[in-house]
Amino acid sequence: MNRLPLVSRNSLIQGTILLVGLVILATLPFYGSIYATILLSTVFMYIVLTLSWAIFSGPTGQISLATAAFFGIGIYVAATLGKQLPLLVVILTGGLAAAAMAWLVGSLTLRLKGVYFTIFTFGLLELMKYLLLWFEVTFTGTRGRFVVVVDHSTIYYTMLTIVVLTLLTAYLLRRSKFGLALQAIGEQEEAAEHIGINVTLLKVSTFAISALFVGAAGAIMATRWTYVDPYIAFNMNYSFTPVLMAIFGGLGQLGGPVLGAVIFAYLEQILITKFPYYYMLLFGIVMVISVVYLPSGLAGLIQQWRSRAMGGKYAHS
Amino acid sequence: MLVTILDIVIAGLLLGGLYAVIAMGLSLQYGVARVLNIAHGEFIMLGGLTTWALRAAFGINPLWGLVVCGPAAFILGFFLHRTLYKRLMVTSGSPGVFEGNSMLASFGLLFIIQNLALIGWRSDIKGYSYLAFPVNIGGALFGANRLVTLGFALLIGIAFYIFLARTRMGKAIRAAAQDPATAGLMGVNISFVLALCFGLGAAMAACAGMLISMSYPVYTAMGMEYTVIAIIVVVLGGLGSIPGSFIGGFILGLIGSLVTYFDSALALVAYYVIFTFLLLLKPTGLMGK
Amino acid sequence: MPILEGQGVTKYFGGLAAVSNVDFHVEQGEILGLIGPNGAGKTTLFGLISAAHVPNRGVIKFKGENIAGLKPYQICRRGLARTFQSVKIFPNMPVINNVVLGAHFGSPMSVKSKQAAQEAARLLDFVGLSEMAAEPARDLTLANQKLLEVARALATKPEVLLLDEIMAGLNQTEIAQAMELVTKMRAQGITIVMVEHVMKAIMSICDRIIVLHHGEKIAEGTPQEIVRSETVIKVYLGE
Numbered sequence: 001m002n003r004l005p006l007v008s009r010n011s012l013i014q015g016t017i018l019l020v021g022l023v024i025l026a027t028l029p030f031y032g033s034i035y036a037t038i039l040l041s042t043v044f045m046y047i048v049l050t051l052s053w054a055i056f057s058g059p060t061g062q063i064s065l066a067t068a069a070f071f072g073i074g075i076y077v078a079a080t081l082g083k084q085l086p087l088l089v090v091i092l093t094g095g096l097a098a099a100a101m102a103w104l105v106g107s108l109t110l111r112l113k114g115v116y117f118t119i120f121t122f123g124l125l126e127l128m129k130y131l132l133l134w135f136e137v138t139f140t141g142t143r144g145r146f147v148v149v150v151d152h153s154t155i156y157y158t159m160l161t162i163v164v165l166t167l168l169t170a171y172l173l174r175r176s177k178f179g180l181a182l183q184a185i186g187e188q189e190e191a192a193e194h195i196g197i198n199v200t201l202l203k204v205s206t207f208a209i210s211a212l213f214v215g216a217a218g219a220i221m222a223t224r225w226t227y228v229d230p231y232i233a234f235n236m237n238y239s240f241t242p243v244l245m246a247i248f249g250g251l252g253q254l255g256g257p258v259l260g261a262v263i264f265a266y267l268e269q270i271l272i273t274k275f276p277y278y279y280m281l282l283f284g285i286v287m288v289i290s291v292v293y294l295p296s297g298l299a300g301l302i303q304q305w306r307s308r309a310m311g312g313k314y315a316h317s
Numbered sequence: 318m319l320v321t322i323l324d325i326v327i328a329g330l331l332l333g334g335l336y337a338v339i340a341m342g343l344s345l346q347y348g349v350a351r352v353l354n355i356a357h358g359e360f361i362m363l364g365g366l367t368t369w370a371l372r373a374a375f376g377i378n379p380l381w382g383l384v385v386c387g388p389a390a391f392i393l394g395f396f397l398h399r400t401l402y403k404r405l406m407v408t409s410g411s412p413g414v415f416e417g418n419s420m421l422a423s424f425g426l427l428f429i430i431q432n433l434a435l436i437g438w439r440s441d442i443k444g445y446s447y448l449a450f451p452v453n454i455g456g457a458l459f460g461a462n463r464l465v466t467l468g469f470a471l472l473i474g475i476a477f478y479i480f481l482a483r484t485r486m487g488k489a490i491r492a493a494a495q496d497p498a499t500a501g502l503m504g505v506n507i508s509f510v511l512a513l514c515f516g517l518g519a520a521m522a523a524c525a526g527m528l529i530s531m532s533y534p535v536y537t538a539m540g541m542e543y544t545v546i547a548i549i550v551v552v553l554g555g556l557g558s559i560p561g562s563f564i565g566g567f568i569l570g571l572i573g574s575l576v577t578y579f580d581s582a583l584a585l586v587a588y589y590v591i592f593t594f595l596l597l598l599k600p601t602g603l604m605g606k
Numbered sequence: 607m608p609i610l611e612g613q614g615v616t617k618y619f620g621g622l623a624a625v626s627n628v629d630f631h632v633e634q635g636e637i638l639g640l641i642g643p644n645g646a647g648k649t650t651l652f653g654l655i656s657a658a659h660v661p662n663r664g665v666i667k668f669k670g671e672n673i674a675g676l677k678p679y680q681i682c683r684r685g686l687a688r689t690f691q692s693v694k695i696f697p698n699m700p701v702i703n704n705v706v707l708g709a710h711f712g713s714p715m716s717v718k719s720k721q722a723a724q725e726a727a728r729l730l731d732f733v734g735l736s737e738m739a740a741e742p743a744r745d746l747t748l749a750n751q752k753l754l755e756v757a758r759a760l761a762t763k764p765e766v767l768l769l770d771e772i773m774a775g776l777n778q779t780e781i782a783q784a785m786e787l788v789t790k791m792r793a794q795g796i797t798i799v800m801v802e803h804v805m806k807a808i809m810s811i812c813d814r815i816i817v818l819h820h821g822e823k824i825a826e827g828t829p830q831e832i833v834r835s836e837t838v839i840k841v842y843l844g845e
Contacts, residue, residue, distance in 0.1 A: 063417055108597055115353055115416050119548055120596050126545065127589040134582050177710045177719065184696045184707055191694035194656060195762050196682040196711035236541070240424065247421065277435045284428025291422045292404055 044159035066121035068238035074218020098215025250297020333570020334470030340550035342521030358540025364526025394519025444534035555602030615664035639812035688768035697744035712762020
């Protein structure tokens with residue numbers, strides 16, 4: 001966890017690179033094309049989804065398929081409130097609503113053994129979709145709603161902000177005692193409980209935090225679809241894709257999910273219009289290969305190459 | 318009034334028979350091989366679409382689909398376990414990790430199978446008519462094809478029960494489900510039994526697909542809905558209990574039929590609500606361990 | 607007042623009574639041995655005391671407080687820690703982090719990182735694992751993993767420590783070291799309850815012994831009394 005020296009040459013270099021990258025990204029709308037802005041917004045979205053998923057499911061090992069449910073909540077908050085309230089409020093509400101749902105669901109089900117929890121989160125998505133459908137059909141008479149339109153730059157900057165916040169949260173959590181405790185919970189939950197870790201509270205809180213960013217992202221990305229209905233908003237794709245991206249990228253380092261998200265988000269953009277089936281096929285193949293052959297993902301592989309190239313030892317937590 | 322109740326009950330049994338076969342296959346794969354096969358529905362889809370394709374191309378009676386799809390799916394499932402899942406068993410550190418990894422691998426498989434099918438068969442809805450004439454039972458009309466489906470579901474269920482209870486391989490399977498380590502020590506070729514179960518599960522799925530194709534339209538995206546139903550039934554019956562899945566299938570079918578009578582849009586919601594309550598209150602289901 | 611006590615403690619698993627109507631008390635500063643054939647209910651009793659399980663009947667009190675309704679992490683923060691029969695260290699993190707976690711979360715007050723790190727280092731030294739501080743815990747030998755569990759438990763600043771078969775699978779030298787460690791801990795004022803099968807250890811360091819069989823307490827007394835008890839002899843030789 002704590003490596004000596006605290007601010008090594010390594011982290012100084014990494015920090016500088018990050019800062020430069022941030023500046024480049026922050027100024028992109030001024031010199032980049034609209035296509036680039038839109039593409040990057042989508043990439044940011046996937047980074048947020050993937051990283052958020054990894055914040056909880058990474059250390060604890062409990063696979064959540066609820067990401068799409070939280071995303072959908074954010075979308076629906078924007079669809080419902082977008083016209084009446086200022087954008088910032090809508091985004092915050094989307095995030096908080098998703099976090100609240102995560103808190104509720106988490107409190108009820110995080111004590112469920114591994115597979116049961118996953119199945120439940122999967123069912124949650126479907127339940128929300130069909131409930132909302134039924135609600136709309138029965139009460140409002142309409143299916144779906146129209147969302148307020150927002151310009152590309154605003155979407156871009158909002159997503160960039162959310163990405164930075166998610167990354168920061170993930171980083172700080174990882175380095176803190178809570179991050180270590182989460183890892184302990186994932187490795188040996190009973191022992192963790194017995195050394196004073198309030199497992200339930202920690203799991204539920206982390207789950208809720210991860211949902212916060214997903215909900216906020218949903219609220220802003222909703223403005224891209226002018227029309228949403230339960231099928232569009234609660235799309236299983238947004239649960240599966242982050243899982244693949246995170247596993248392919250690797251859960252050992254923070255950069256893993258980011259790497260996986262960037263690669264696959266970009267791939268999706270290239271392939272999805274002309275070769276949608278081939279894209280998903282590739283998706284599946286990479287998934288299987290990652291699970292079987294790449295236990296620490298791409299980032300882990302890169303780490304291994306680097307340490308072999310340098311000949312030295314990297315202290316691995 | 319009585320006719321209505323009979324109507325609902327029989328419709329429920331017809332649906333339930335289908336659910337039972339679908340769930341038994343998944344139960345075998347999870348209960349014994351400990352693989353939560355999210356791609357289960359894709360095998361169902363393959364069974365259904367292959368049957369349709371054979372009929373469309375050669376005019377073959379769909380019941381022959383059982384003879385073709387069943388064994389083919391079995392071989393595919395057996396092979397998949399021997400290569401993919403067995404390897405995962407070796408690399409996963411603990412049973413918990415294996416369950417997670419095998420589920421993720423099944424994910425990947427889902428995308429692979431579904432998209433291969435999409436590339437081959439496109440996404441349009443296909444169907445055919447077979448034994449579609451109505452049969453009158455107690456004043457209500459039911460399609461003969463659906464009755465045949467129920468018949469086969471019962472047949473498969475009973476045949477499988479006998480297989481498990483009476484044959485040597487059946488006993489080996491039950492031993493492996495209870496305690497793989499001890500069963501291995503007693504001379505059971507665990508590796509073979511697990512792959513066998515996985516293959517059998519896939520075969521059942523394919524047969525279910527064929528049965529579905531007789532009465533309902535089939536399309537490449539149909540798998541997911543059935544996977545979900547299978548999971549719900551397996552949890553209802555009790556994870557790890559094959560008889561539980563059989564009974565659970567009929568129970569869910571009856572519930573579905575009842576809810577559909579009042580409001581067909583709520584059927585799936587009802588399934589999920591039941592599912593939620595089950596997981597929260599009695600995750601071991603009716604007959605689970 | 608005993609620091610830890612129970613009356614009529616009963617626990618069923620399925621239809622079987624794992625622990626049946628057991629009364630026990632532990633005085634502060636003593637070393638209490640808990641013995642009995644396999645399946646006698648010893649580990650279950652530990653689980654009931656640490657709140658991993660909830661008793662079907664009976665009351666358990668720690669420092670005079672009824673622990674019913676408390677969760678394991680609360681019991682730990684109140685000053686009761688345990689080790690596990692099947693060692694439950696955190697395998698993929700460095701040895702020192704295993705202990706750091708105990709230091710951070712085991713006490714009711716918040717602990718700063720530096721403090722926790724120092725405490726962890728001190729405890730690793732106490733059990734003799736300083737050299738392996740940076741190793742992943744899974745790479746340790748069984749004996750060392752058990753020591754690590756003890757260090758981690760100690761990091762939570764317990765007043766009572768439950769040791770579940772820490773000598774199982776150890777060779778003679780390791781057993782002697784473990785015995786010395788237990789004595790050292792008692793010298794620091796920690797009350798110890800130990801489940802053990804290694805009779806030599808039980809007889810020499812325990813002040814009192816409780817014997818369980820089929821979930822029931824069948825004998826209680828000093829090591830000398832237990833050794834001479836006919837009931838106990840029958841149970842151990844008759845199985």
